Amino acid sequence: MEFTPLMDRQRQFFRSGVTLDLARRKQALRDLLREMERREDELLSALHADLGKAAFEGYMTELGMVREELRFHLKHLDHWARDKRVPTPLSQFPARSICHPEPYGVVLIMAPWNYPIQLSLEPLIGAISAGNCAVLKPSAYAPACSHALKELLAACLPQEWVTVVEGGRAENQALLEQPFDYIFFTGSVAVGRHVMEMAARNLTPVTLELGGKSPVIVTADADLPLAARRIIFGKLLNAGQTCVAPDYLLVERSVQEKLTGLLQQEITHFLGQTPLDHPDYPRIINEKHLHRLEGLLAGGRIVCGGTVQNGRIAPTLMDNLDSNAPIMQEEIFGPILPILPFDTLEEAMDFVSRRPKPLALYLFSRDKGIQHKVLTRLSFGGGCLNDTIVHLTSPHLPFGGVGESGMGSYHGKASFDTFSHVKSILIRGSWPDLPLRYHPYSDKKDRLLRRVLR
The missing domain is CATH 3.40.309.10 (Aldehyde Dehydrogenase; Chain A, domain 2)
Structure with a gap:
């Protein structure tokens, strides 16, 4: 499978800066929430078709949780995305220090079949909140939900921002060969190991939500x-x-x-x-x-x-x-x-x-x-x-999880943090420009340095 053109389109869209606009991110989340509400019966029917889930259980464990997550992000996103001022050491005077969250870029989300709606959309919400473009790969074991997700997201978000790729192992493998900026995987320990091995080839950071005997x-x-x-x-x-x-x-x-x-x-x-x-x-x-x-x-x-x-x-x-x-x-x-x-x-x-x-x-x-x-x-x-x-x-x-049950976390602010890189920035003033750090070195400078850095 050839996914390079898809990646190129998403990277071009990301470089345009559209996803950096907080207002656009929040509108995308609102559009997703509205479309989920409009398609509730279709999503519940897909869950019943794939897993035989009752509508009550489908809403309780999937749709309801996703809607709550969307509202939580809409409520808190302005605060999460704000630059955070942190203390500056005396040795850097005069200056101020900030932590600026930025999106990774184009991310891959690989979802399992057991909660195919919830475990696809909850990490996707974090990716959108943080300002990323995303490729969502649902499980082929839940084909009705996979198709419903594709139609849902195509109806409310441009494919340059979020694309759903359907299919099975061949598609999974072809996607893992692409140089994504981040990979979020939910599934078995055995497949998680393979995902991590493939990600290592491109030094791609990963979150692995695995399992184990609880x-x-x-x-x-x-x-x-x-x-x-x-x-x-x-x-x-x-x-x-x-x-x-x-x-x-x-x-x-x-x-x-x-x-x-x-x-x-x-x-x-x-x-x-x-x-x-x-x-x-x-x-x-x-x-x-x-x-x-x-x-x-x-x-x-x-x-x-x-x-x-x-x-x-x-x-x-x-x-x-x-x-x-x-x-x-x-x-x-x-x-x-x-x-x-x-x-x-x-x-x-x-x-x-x-x-x-x-x-x-x-x-x-x-x-x-x-x-x-x-x-x-x-x-x-x-x-x-x-x-x-x-x-x-x-x-x-x-x-x-921890150890073999996974690495990384999400839900709420943790989802925003997972899909964000924190950029550390020191903002220096131009005066005074203390000569201590510059050549030539001297015994006097050495004594002063040891008083400042001790």
Whole structure:
């Protein structure tokens, strides 16, 4: 594929200075918001076509979040884009120092299939706010959403500013060979490594939003009915196809049986006695991923669920698992929850810390000492106390991973910062021009220098 002409058009548009105008940026965001509102039914229909998402879930987890992000940027963009005055050392007197945020230029945003609207548009909002031109590459696994995004953005923004490229691996590879000024990728760890390797060829900076096995820790003092409800909410959202979904449950052994029963009750409360027949239960994206999930059911006892029908897999709880079981070796990305007991908090923390750093961690405990210990001693991207998932809905909280779960962050101001380079500028006065730094050097100058720089 040949994307050089596209890149040339976008670079020419960027050089014109149009995207540097704050008023134009804000108008672009308003146009996107208005067009999203006008096309709401089309976007929700695309989500249902690709993933079987109910309209309520589609709005709650995708369209509503994007609209809130747009309004947040419109409210704060003037302040974020302003030059920031910082102190100037005495050695530079007379002068003043400022930090000036500027856009990188032409950026590439590669989005996944699991939240195809949200995970395409949220980083794009940051790119536009910061003044960049962007190429958006949605996932080919969600073709209805990919096409809807292309039509949405073509209707409200010039293609020289934002272009949507559809297609699969060939298009991905061809785009990665282009010398973008920044790459923002959301997806698997394996593909993230490849993206970083390709970016390194052009010394292109990257943000990688990856995944991993995000644990839930439940101690005996927790509010168990509340924990069960919120764990099942987080696990069944999008049928578990969520990068921050609870991936496995570590529960204090003394309450394991009670919590397991409560989890089963909540599954029934959410989806009835036959979840696979519920019209609001999303399906697995394709047969390949469905077969992968079926293969993960080996190596433990299925407490409930495990059945497959019409592209869906029933909510499944598993226990009696060995730490080497297949389901403990990779991110599940489906509605299966392994349950592992622990006897001491140290044992649970050691289990987590010996594995790659997770994108999210969730702790259910009312003990402030336990809360402090877990939050300060375990490394993870972000998470919740006594809830799951919802930390990523706040535009005030940066969202991102650490270690193998990713690098960089976005949402709210963090999105603006991610797509901005901070240009440091020292503005000197012309008088007085102190002779200390100039030749010829002398002992007197040396003594003065050491008094100023010490």
